[in-house]
Amino acid sequence: MTGSIIAFLCLLLGLFLQKQPNLPLEKITKWVNSYLLNIVLPALALLYIPQIEPGWDLLLPISSAWFTFLLSWLIFGMLGKLLKWDNQTTGCLVIVAGLANTSFLGFPVVEGLYGKEGLPIALLIDQGGSFLLVSSLSLIVGSIYSHKEGNLSEIPLKILKFPPFSFLLATIAMSILGWRTPEFLIPIVSLIGKTMAPMAIFAIGLKFSLDFDSLSSKYYWFGMGYRLLLAPLMVWLIYRNFLPENSLEFKVSVLESGMAPMITGSIVAIQYDLRPKLATLLAGLGIPISLLTIMIWYYFLG
Numbered sequence: 001m002t003g004s005i006i007a008f009l010c011l012l013l014g015l016f017l018q019k020q021p022n023l024p025l026e027k028i029t030k031w032v033n034s035y036l037l038n039i040v041l042p043a044l045a046l047l048y049i050p051q052i053e054p055g056w057d058l059l060l061p062i063s064s065a066w067f068t069f070l071l072s073w074l075i076f077g078m079l080g081k082l083l084k085w086d087n088q089t090t091g092c093l094v095i096v097a098g099l100a101n102t103s104f105l106g107f108p109v110v111e112g113l114y115g116k117e118g119l120p121i122a123l124l125i126d127q128g129g130s131f132l133l134v135s136s137l138s139l140i141v142g143s144i145y146s147h148k149e150g151n152l153s154e155i156p157l158k159i160l161k162f163p164p165f166s167f168l169l170a171t172i173a174m175s176i177l178g179w180r181t182p183e184f185l186i187p188i189v190s191l192i193g194k195t196m197a198p199m200a201i202f203a204i205g206l207k208f209s210l211d212f213d214s215l216s217s218k219y220y221w222f223g224m225g226y227r228l229l230l231a232p233l234m235v236w237l238i239y240r241n242f243l244p245e246n247s248l249e250f251k252v253s254v255l256e257s258g259m260a261p262m263i264t265g266s267i268v269a270i271q272y273d274l275r276p277k278l279a280t281l282l283a284g285l286g287i288p289i290s291l292l293t294i295m296i297w298y299y300f301l302g
Contacts, residue, residue: 007104010198011284014205025206032203033271036264040199041135042167043192046181048127049171060242061121064253065102065129067238068231069137072098075226089219091145092275095138096282097223099265100231102126102256104197105287109259110252113298121252134264135168142272200263207270207280219275223261223282228293232258236301251301258297260286 017023073094080090100106103126110122174180181189235257243250266283270276 006198007201010202011205011208014202015208018206018208029203029206029270032199032206033267036196036199036203036267037271038163040192040196041131041264042163043189044131044196045135045167045171046185047189047193048123048131049168050174050179050181060239061125061249061253062128064235064239064257065100065125065133068100068235068257069098069133071231071234072226073137073141075230076222079222085219087145088274089278091141091272092269092279092282093219093223093226094141094145095269095274096261096265096279097226099130099134099138099262100227100256100259101262101283101287101290102130102259104200104263105290106256106259109294110255113255114248114252118248118252121249122256125253125256130262132168132172134262134268135165138265138268139165142268142274146272146274196264200267203267203270204263204280204284207276208284217278219278220281223278224286224289227261227282227286228258228290232297246302254301255294255297258290258294260290 017028018025076090076093076097079085080087080093102122106122106126107119110118171181232254236254239250239253243253261282263283266279269279
């Protein structure tokens with residue numbers, strides 16, 4: 001409850017600062033985004049990834065996040081070409097609609113609906129799926145769709161030099177080798193990690209604006225329709241062939257696939273200048289709208 005209040009206050013602060021005429025808003029937004037991507041994400045990688053024990057039994061729930069992101073890339077990539085969308089719109093929808101808010105929204109929802117037994121599954125989907133994706137494939141998508149002609153060869157180097165991706169590779173290697181994050185670092189990275197939700201919400205507040213044109217935009221409803229309806233539907237259709245339909249693993253996988261767009265994904269889109277207004281609207285307004293669709297999926301799953 002305290003975390004939700006702090007997050008709400010951070011949203012109000014961002015909205016308030018957005019209206020102040022003399023503030024260097026672009027600089028503040030850039031600093032906040034840089035903090036989230038270059039400090040918080042590496043800290044979370046050190047905190048969680050080395051703790052994951054590699055095993056085949058983890059792959060199915062984790063793979064649902066990868067499946068829905070790749071499906072997003074396929075669908076919006078094809079639609080972008082067929083309907084002649086600009087690269088920024090396509091890239092924004094691939095990243096923001098492709099990543100679900102599996103932690104900030106997903107953890108409390110899963111715990112509230114399925115109890116503490118559902119949390120380990122939600123954690124796996126978030127850390128092995130959404131978190132790895134936002135630290136890797138989303139950066140590749142951002143680099144491709146924000147790309148300026150003539151610099152394709154620079155994309156791999158840009159990604160490798162990006163701190164979240166470097167830490168991701170290092171922590172995956174630690175997990176495979178059985179190395180754990182040193183104990184003295186745990187309190188530090190844990191403290192930094194706790195700033196993710198309020199700072200991400202603050203960043204949304206700095207950019208968030210709501211108007212009729214935004215809500216009537218077909219791109220917004222394409223993104224929301226995919227994230228809240230099509231993505232969980234595809235997981236339900238495919239994963240019931242591999243997991244028992246009454247199992248907690250199956251239900252949590254479907255429910256997590258139907259969460260609102262991931263806030264950190266919108267930060268990545270903003271960082272790459274991929275339709276920042278659309279990115280913030282999808283992530284910000286997606287949370288209250290998704291609460292309704294999540295309950296529909298919950299009762300549908302039984």
